[in-house]
Amino acid sequence: MWPRWVRALATIWVYIDSSKRGKKNIAWTLTILLFGPLLLPFYIAGRPFMKGEKEINCYFWRFLKACQDLFVLILSLASSAVFVENITTPKSRELAEVKRAEIKAGSILGIIAMFLLIGLEKFSFDFIKDYIEKKFFS
Numbered sequence: 001m002w003p004r005w006v007r008a009l010a011t012i013w014v015y016i017d018s019s020k021r022g023k024k025n026i027a028w029t030l031t032i033l034l035f036g037p038l039l040l041p042f043y044i045a046g047r048p049f050m051k052g053e054k055e056i057n058c059y060f061w062r063f064l065k066a067c068q069d070l071f072v073l074i075l076s077l078a079s080s081a082v083f084v085e086n087i088t089t090p091k092s093r094e095l096a097e098v099k100r101a102e103i104k105a106g107s108i109l110g111i112i113a114m115f116l117l118i119g120l121e122k123f124s125f126d127f128i129k130d131y132i133e134k135k136f137f138s
Contacts, residue, residue: 002036010037021048041066061129068125072118079114083107 011033018025028043044066049055056062086107091100 002038007033007036010040014040014043018047021050037070040070044069064129065125068122072122075114075118079111083111 011029014032015024015029018028025047031039032043041063045059045063056065086103089100089103
Protein backbone atom coordinates (compact mmCIF):
# COMPACT_ATOMS: atom_id res chain seq x y z
CA MET A 1 0.00 0.00 0.00
CA TRP A 2 1.35 3.39 -0.98
CA PRO A 3 1.38 6.24 1.54
CA ARG A 4 -1.38 8.73 0.89
CA TRP A 5 1.01 11.60 0.23
CA VAL A 6 2.85 9.62 -2.49
CA ARG A 7 -0.44 8.70 -4.14
CA ALA A 8 -1.63 12.33 -3.91
CA LEU A 9 1.61 13.69 -5.42
CA ALA A 10 1.52 11.17 -8.27
CA THR A 11 -2.16 11.99 -8.97
CA ILE A 12 -1.53 15.74 -8.98
CA TRP A 13 1.51 15.29 -11.25
CA VAL A 14 -0.50 13.20 -13.75
CA TYR A 15 -3.28 15.81 -13.82
CA ILE A 16 -0.83 18.70 -14.35
CA ASP A 17 1.22 16.76 -16.90
CA SER A 18 -1.82 15.75 -18.93
CA SER A 19 -3.06 19.36 -18.85
CA LYS A 20 0.28 20.61 -20.21
CA ARG A 21 0.09 18.09 -23.04
CA GLY A 22 -3.15 19.47 -24.42
CA LYS A 23 -5.89 17.50 -22.75
CA LYS A 24 -6.82 16.76 -19.18
CA ASN A 25 -6.84 13.02 -18.89
CA ILE A 26 -9.27 12.37 -16.04
CA ALA A 27 -9.19 8.59 -16.64
CA TRP A 28 -5.45 8.37 -15.94
CA THR A 29 -5.75 10.76 -13.01
CA LEU A 30 -8.38 8.55 -11.39
CA THR A 31 -6.41 5.39 -12.23
CA ILE A 32 -3.31 6.68 -10.45
CA LEU A 33 -5.43 7.88 -7.52
CA LEU A 34 -7.15 4.52 -7.11
CA PHE A 35 -4.36 2.06 -7.96
CA GLY A 36 -1.22 3.98 -7.04
CA PRO A 37 2.04 5.09 -8.65
CA LEU A 38 3.03 1.64 -9.93
CA LEU A 39 0.89 2.35 -12.99
CA LEU A 40 2.81 5.56 -13.76
CA PRO A 41 5.09 3.84 -16.34
CA PHE A 42 2.01 2.93 -18.41
CA TYR A 43 0.83 6.55 -18.34
CA ILE A 44 4.28 7.91 -19.18
CA ALA A 45 4.75 5.46 -22.05
CA GLY A 46 1.38 6.25 -23.61
CA ARG A 47 1.13 10.01 -23.15
CA PRO A 48 1.46 12.33 -26.16
CA PHE A 49 4.76 14.10 -26.78
CA MET A 50 5.26 17.83 -26.21
CA LYS A 51 6.90 20.04 -28.82
CA GLY A 52 10.68 19.69 -28.65
CA GLU A 53 10.54 16.54 -26.53
CA LYS A 54 12.83 13.73 -27.63
CA GLU A 55 10.63 11.00 -29.03
CA ILE A 56 11.22 7.31 -28.49
CA ASN A 57 9.27 5.59 -31.24
CA CYS A 58 8.65 2.25 -29.56
CA TYR A 59 6.08 1.91 -26.74
CA PHE A 60 8.16 -0.90 -25.22
CA TRP A 61 11.25 1.34 -24.84
CA ARG A 62 9.17 4.20 -23.44
CA PHE A 63 7.65 1.80 -20.91
CA LEU A 64 11.06 0.41 -19.89
CA LYS A 65 12.48 3.94 -19.57
CA ALA A 66 9.52 4.97 -17.41
CA CYS A 67 10.01 1.87 -15.20
CA GLN A 68 13.69 2.71 -14.91
CA ASP A 69 12.91 6.29 -13.87
CA LEU A 70 10.34 5.15 -11.30
CA PHE A 71 12.78 2.59 -9.89
CA VAL A 72 15.53 5.22 -9.60
CA LEU A 73 13.13 7.62 -7.87
CA ILE A 74 12.00 5.01 -5.33
CA LEU A 75 15.59 3.85 -4.72
CA SER A 76 16.76 7.44 -4.25
CA LEU A 77 13.98 8.25 -1.79
CA ALA A 78 14.61 5.08 0.21
CA SER A 79 18.37 5.50 0.38
CA SER A 80 18.03 9.18 1.28
CA ALA A 81 15.68 8.29 4.13
CA VAL A 82 18.11 5.69 5.48
CA PHE A 83 21.00 8.13 5.11
CA VAL A 84 19.21 10.88 7.03
CA GLU A 85 18.16 8.41 9.73
CA ASN A 86 21.71 7.08 10.15
CA ILE A 87 23.32 10.52 10.21
CA THR A 88 20.85 12.12 12.60
CA THR A 89 20.47 9.21 15.02
CA PRO A 90 20.93 10.63 18.52
CA LYS A 91 23.74 9.34 20.68
CA SER A 92 22.81 6.15 22.42
CA ARG A 93 24.51 4.58 25.41
CA GLU A 94 24.03 1.19 23.79
CA LEU A 95 26.11 2.16 20.74
CA ALA A 96 29.85 2.78 21.03
CA GLU A 97 31.22 5.97 19.47
CA VAL A 98 33.36 3.97 17.05
CA LYS A 99 30.31 2.01 15.88
CA ARG A 100 28.39 5.27 15.31
CA ALA A 101 31.31 6.59 13.23
CA GLU A 102 31.27 3.37 11.18
CA ILE A 103 27.54 3.75 10.56
CA LYS A 104 27.97 7.37 9.42
CA ALA A 105 30.93 6.54 7.16
CA GLY A 106 29.05 3.57 5.70
CA SER A 107 26.02 5.77 5.05
CA ILE A 108 28.11 8.36 3.20
CA LEU A 109 29.85 5.69 1.13
CA GLY A 110 26.48 4.06 0.46
CA ILE A 111 25.05 7.29 -0.96
CA ILE A 112 28.13 7.77 -3.16
CA ALA A 113 27.95 4.16 -4.38
CA MET A 114 24.21 4.49 -5.06
CA PHE A 115 24.70 7.55 -7.27
CA LEU A 116 27.54 5.86 -9.15
CA LEU A 117 25.43 2.74 -9.72
CA ILE A 118 22.43 4.79 -10.85
CA GLY A 119 24.64 6.61 -13.37
CA LEU A 120 26.05 3.31 -14.59
CA GLU A 121 22.56 1.83 -14.88
CA LYS A 122 21.26 4.80 -16.89
CA PHE A 123 24.29 4.71 -19.20
CA SER A 124 24.05 0.95 -19.72
CA PHE A 125 20.29 1.15 -20.43
CA ASP A 126 20.86 3.71 -23.18
CA PHE A 127 23.81 1.72 -24.54
CA ILE A 128 21.85 -1.55 -24.65
CA LYS A 129 18.83 0.17 -26.22
CA ASP A 130 20.98 1.74 -28.95
CA TYR A 131 22.79 -1.55 -29.58
CA ILE A 132 19.57 -3.54 -29.94
CA GLU A 133 17.98 -0.93 -32.19
CA LYS A 134 21.03 -0.81 -34.48
CA LYS A 135 21.56 -4.56 -34.57
CA PHE A 136 17.98 -5.72 -35.08
CA PHE A 137 15.93 -2.77 -36.34
CA SER A 138 18.13 -0.90 -38.81
